[in-house]
Amino acid sequence: MTPRNRNETMKSHYTDPTEIQLPERRTYCVLVDNEPGVLARIAGMFSGRGYNIESLTVSETEHEKHLSRITIVTSGTKAVLDQIEAQLDRLVPVHRVVNLSAKPAIERELALVKVRGTGEHRMEALRLATAFGARPVDATLESFVFEITGASEDVERFINLMTAIGLVEVSRTGAAAIARGSEGL
Amino acid sequence: MTDPNTPPETMTGAEMVVRAMRDQDVDLLFGYPGGAVLPIYDALFQQNSIRHILVRHEQGAVHAAEGYARSSGKVGVVLVTSGPGATNAVTGLTDALLDSIPLVCFTGQVPTHLIGSDAFQECDTVGITRHCTKHNYLVKRIEDLPRIIHEAFYVAKSGRPGPVVIDIPKDIQFASGAYSGPGAIEELGHKSYRPRVRGDRARIEAAVALMARAKRPVFYTGGGIINAGPEASRLLREFAQITGFPVTSTLMGLGAFPANNPQWLGMLGMHGTYEANLAMHGCDVMINLGARFDDRITGRLDAFSPGSRKIHVDIDPSSINKNVKVDIGIVGDCAHVIAEMIEVWKERAYEADAAALKAWWGEITKWRSRNSLGYRNSTEVIKPQYAIERLYELTRGRKTCITTEVGQHQMWAAQHFHFNEPNRWMTSGGLGTMGYGLPAAIGAQLAHPDALVIDIAGEASILMNMQEMSTAAQYRLPVKVFILNNEYMGMVRQWQELLHGGRYSESYSAALPDFVKLADAYHAHGIRCADPARLDDAIREMIEYPGPVIFDCLVAKEENCFPMIPSGKAHNEMILPDFSGEVGNVIDAKGKQLV
Structure with a gap:
């Protein structure tokens, strides 16, 4: 076969090997039947096929229908992310899979942050918490536990600042996400 | 289906299994009894509409169900016990998943109150089979059982077909409850699983x-x-x-x-x-x-x-x-x-x-015109390609189903046996399961009692589920096992020749049984042939024999299966049978890492 100029003749699907597809982050909302083992099916599909889970949040959201809503933050190249969507959709107890990164959406996570410090450190922790909208939910004379809710990046920044002051430990949920506007899933 | 005004019938879980199978038009299932499925076996004993085929190993049951399903277009049904019964079925289930074969596999489970206690013959069947089934269920309440069974058949056969496991604890088999037919799922479909059939x-x-x-x-x-x-x-x-x-x-x-x-x-x-x-x-x-x-x-x-x-x-x-x-x-x-x-x-x-x-x-x-399936024939020794060609020629005009094991013989069968009808060719494609062919032939023979069913096998593969000859004998199934015996795991040997300098590590079939005597031991007929001139007569003898046959066809030992696209190469870089170079050099370092 004569060599062709890829762009002129056919759109070849095989990208130039020197061109690297950058991984991106994507958030999926998955509506599933809340039956035993459903989380194992989702998590097992990710591990079995070698995909990443950055965070996963799950809770029953419609009790009368036994429906759970799972928010999964994952990363990969576009081809991998599309394949993840198709593989999720293929699982029998999955009702819907929605790519929330493709639309305006809100993502929030919650963290409980324990900080130890006295004197000026303690005051500074409180000031920063106020700036971030974090609420003290426990206090001793030498420590605070703050509750912060926000986008992952904000939570991350708050934790970084607390590290400088005297971070003891953090407990964090994964992201919960919802699309903006009046429409439901 | 059923009149909503008539009160639902009450029966035990075990009876529901049998009744639901009947409502799903199951006429035959493959299984092996054990402690955790005894109530279902008792229910089977007390009826005559569903025939149970007793296999000799649970893997055989699943492959037989695959052969049955693939050759008939129906759902294959399997019944095995808990623990080892279920784990032995895993290879067959995985095979069915990769080749999209519709199966429903019932597994027994220890009673619900013992689940998680490491009870005798307990294993986490739904956990183990989650990755090798299209879907699976653990039945925890008798109320759910009829719905789950009908749903399982629906999931197995609709969309991209696949295997579905229903794990039923023994107490659920004894419990009694109201039976409901397949009407609901057939009329309303599944609440979340809705395969698309019509294209855009x-x-x-x-x-x-x-x-x-x-x-x-x-x-x-x-x-x-x-x-x-x-x-x-x-x-x-x-x-x-x-x-x-x-x-x-x-x-x-x-x-x-x-x-x-x-x-x-x-x-x-x-x-x-x-x-x-x-x-x-x-x-x-x-x-x-x-x-x-x-x-x-x-x-x-x-x-x-x-x-x-x-x-x-x-x-x-x-x-x-x-x-x-x-x-x-x-x-x-x-x-x-x-x-x-x-x-x-x-x-x-x-x-x-x-x-x-x-x-x-x-x-x-x-x-x-390059005649890529060509080979150099011999008058001294039977070439495996020639054996398949003769098998094809001598079975023409008959309704013939071919199953295979996995390896060189499988590829030669695919190349040299020509198929003109669907559902006549049963092979393990995706998983590549040695030992698939004989049980699959049993399943195909049961689906087509009038057909000539031949398992084209290798001498190594056939030994993996050889025990199923006993099943063939018990049910008088005239399956023919046609072994291309080259005394090697041929495809392994070929790759070792291509990739590893001809160091045939553990790929020689040493201490083989005498297949003719083995046939005798299994109440079958044994034929051996090593002479190309006698081959046609020997094949005719096999075809004409009214019962099961093991045909030990001694073929050229180091024949390679060509043409071949070496791993890591493209379609236009094939090795053809007239390749004259050093085969040990055709695969580069990167290709060697692939399978």
Whole structure:
């Protein structure tokens, strides 16, 4: 076969090997039947096929229908992310899979942050918490536990600042996400 | 189905299993009893409408059900006990998952109150089989059992078919409850699982328009056509006839398009024909109908059919753009989509570009003349290819079903035995399970009592599920086991020759049994043949014998299976049978890392 100029003749699907597809982050909302083992099916599909889970949040959201809503933050190249969507959709107890990164959406996570410090450190922790909208939910004379809710990046920044002051430990949920506007899933 | 006014029938869980099978038109199941399924076996004992086939190993039960399902288009049913019964079934379940075979497998489980206590013969069946089934269920309440069974049959056979496991604890089998029929799922469908059967019309139209403009088209067909039923095969033939396009198929799709049709290019892929692979490499429009761009087909992905626009019809949305990115993906059942494609082609009065197609067929004819399936025959020793050729010739005109084990003999069977009808060829394609062929032959024979069923085997593979000869004997199933005995795990040996300097590590079949005596031991007839001149008579003897036969065909020991696309190479880099170089040098370091 004569060599062709890829762009002129056919759109070849095989990208130039020197061109690297950058991984991106994507958030999926998955509506599933809340039956035993459903989380194992989702998590097992990710591990079995070698995909990443950055965070996963799950809770029953419609009790009368036994429906759970799972928010999964994952990363990969576009081809991998599309394949993840198709593989999720293929699982029998999955009702819907929605790519929330493709639309305006809100993502929030919650963290409980324990900080130890006295004197000026303690005051500074409180000031920063106020700036971030974090609420003290426990206090001793030498420590605070703050509750912060926000986008992952904000939570991350708050934790970084607390590290400088005297971070003891953090407990964090994964992201919960919802699309903006009046429409439901 | 049932009158809503009549009160539901009350019965035990075990009786529900049998009743639900009957309502699902199951006439036959394969199984092996054990402590955790005794109530179901007792219910089976007290009825006559469903026949139970006792296998000798649970893996055999699943493969037999696969052979039954693949050759009949029905759902294969398996019943095994807890623990080892379930774990032994895992290979068969995985095989069925990879080849999209509809199965429902009932497994016994320890009583619910013992689950999690490491009880005798307890294992986490739903945990273990989650990854090797399309779906699975653990039944925890008798109220759920009838719904789950009917749902399982629905999931197994609809969409992309696959195996479904229902794990039933022993106390649930004894518990009694109200039975309900399959009406609900059949009328309303499943609440979350809703496979798409009809393709998107606009995409079908775009695909057909692309086909009409094609200058070098090729149909690349697969097991999806077989799964879509005989109507899909008929439609494929019609579509090929009205377009005049060449047709090739994967291993799983053989028989969907008749091998005696001049438009047939032979199988494609790693051991496919030169003309099929070069047509794939050089085509400008590829029409993939029910195949999945498996790595045995594509070879090196970045050199796979570089200049083509690709159309892909598949019932599983996740198959589209998984390995190969396509231009037009159509989610739907092959039979429905091909029917609509034909409709569009006719409605718009499309005609193939005759001049371009003539030139394309000219190229294909040149590739064909390379005779890539050729081999050097011998009068001294039986060449394995020759044995298959003779088997094909001597069984022509009969209703013949072929099953295989896995390895060289499987590829030779695919290359040299020609299939003109669907559902006559049962082989383990995706998983590549040695030991598949004999139980699958038993299943096929039960589905087609009038057919000549032959398991084309290797001497190594056959030993993996040899015990099923006993099943064949018990049910007087006249299956023929045709062993191409080269005293090697032939494909392993071939790869060792190609990749590892001919160091045949552990691939020699030492201490083989005497297969003729073994046949005798299994109440079967044994035949041995090593002489090409005597082969026809020996094959005739096998065909004519009214019971099961083990045929020990001693063949050339170090014959390689060619043509071959070496791992890591592209379709246009095949090794042909007249290759004269050093075979040890054809695969580069990168290719050696692949399987």
